[in-house]
Amino acid sequence: MDRLIYTAMTGANAAASRQSVLANNLANVSTNGFRAQLATYRAVPLRGEGATTRVFALEATAGHLNTPGPAMRTDRSLDVMAKGDAWFTVQGSDGTEAYTRNGHIEVATDGTLTTGNGLQVLSSDGSPITSPAGAELTIQPDGNVSAKVGNQPANVIGRLKLVVPTAEDPLKRGGDGLFRTLSGDPLNSEDTARVQAGMLEGSNVNAIEAMVGMIQTARQFEAQTRLMQTAESNDRAAGQLLNLQG
Numbered sequence: 001m002d003r004l005i006y007t008a009m010t011g012a013n014a015a016a017s018r019q020s021v022l023a024n025n026l027a028n029v030s031t032n033g034f035r036a037q038l039a040t041y042r043a044v045p046l047r048g049e050g051a052t053t054r055v056f057a058l059e060a061t062a063g064h065l066n067t068p069g070p071a072m073r074t075d076r077s078l079d080v081m082a083k084g085d086a087w088f089t090v091q092g093s094d095g096t097e098a099y100t101r102n103g104h105i106e107v108a109t110d111g112t113l114t115t116g117n118g119l120q121v122l123s124s125d126g127s128p129i130t131s132p133a134g135a136e137l138t139i140q141p142d143g144n145v146s147a148k149v150g151n152q153p154a155n156v157i158g159r160l161k162l163v164v165p166t167a168e169d170p171l172k173r174g175g176d177g178l179f180r181t182l183s184g185d186p187l188n189s190e191d192t193a194r195v196q197a198g199m200l201e202g203s204n205v206n207a208i209e210a211m212v213g214m215i216q217t218a219r220q221f222e223a224q225t226r227l228m229q230t231a232e233s234n235d236r237a238a239g240q241l242l243n244l245q246g
Contacts, residue, residue: 004234007046007054008227014041014057015221019214021062026210032116033101034203036065036210037173064173069101069204071196078105078113080139081201082162086193087171089161090119090178097122097186098178099163099171101201105139107131113145113158119178122161124189129158139197162193 018039028034040062046054071081080103082088087099104116113121113129120128124143131137135147143160165171165187171179181187 004054005228005231007056008224008231010056010058012221012224012228014059015217015224017059019217019221022210022214022217025205026207026214029203029205029207029210031102031203032104033069033201034205035101035173035179036203036205038062038064063170065204067204069202072200072202073198074200075198077136077138077197078107079103079200080105080160080195080197081199083194083196085164086162086190086195087165087179089122089163089187089189090115091122091128092119092174092176092178092180094176096180096184097126098174098176098180099165099187100178103195103200107137123158124161126161126186127158129160131157139195141194141196142191143193143195159189160195161189162195163187164190164193 018041021037021039025036039059041057041059044056044058046056080088082101082103087101088103090098090100092098098119100115102115105113105121106116108114108118111131111133113131115121123129129145131145132147132149135149138146138148138154139160140146143162144156145158145160146154147157148154165181169181169183169185169187172182173179
């Protein structure tokens with residue numbers, strides 16, 4: 001059998017994987033702070049006896065598009081947008097420290113500050129931030145959270161842990177959509193990091209580019225499947241020739 005069917009299969013698998021990535025990006029075009037996932041592949045020649053005439057398409061290390069999303073004004077005191085390369089720190093569902101650009105903060109029933117999906121927002125010392133009952137909260141540009149109850153003076157109840165990833169230990173997206181360091185070690189709080197209250201960062205996904213990419217990938221998948229059909233036809237014809245009585 002011609003090895004074409006195997007190389008065409010790797011191309012089809014690569015196209016299907018890229019289609020999944022693009023579909024996920026498009027589904028998160030309205031998710032605050034979402035970073036578009038990238039799909040990258042490399043051509044690997046098949047080594048063996050004879051000439052190298054076959055090339056496999058294999059998935060390479062994929063990352064995310066790190067450009068910031070558009071700034072959206074909400075005028076809500078607990079909506080904050082991280083400036084520059086800063087990230088907010090939350091406690092993931094697995095108990096580990098994780099990072100996000102989604103600055104939509106809410107107050108849970110027990111007074112702890114959480115994200116919109118219920119993850120605890122961590123302070124600079126790594127602990128949750130708890131608000132007094134009935135307090136009016138404000139977040140300062142340096143990340144300090146102030147609580148004002150009635151006519152009493154406002155008190156700082158904690159400082160958001162803002163981190164800045166380094167080139168030596170970059171961030172990697174996890175299966176839960178949150179980011180963690182490549183080494184798995186937590187990052188130190190960055191005192192110079194700043195936020196802007198009343199604003200949220202939108203998704204950096206370009207919907208038009210994602211849709212065009214999905215169309216191109218669908219056509220590529222069809223081309224790979226046609227190659228597999230061609231390989232099957234060639235194999236069938238070769239079998240018929242071998243069965244001829246001479």
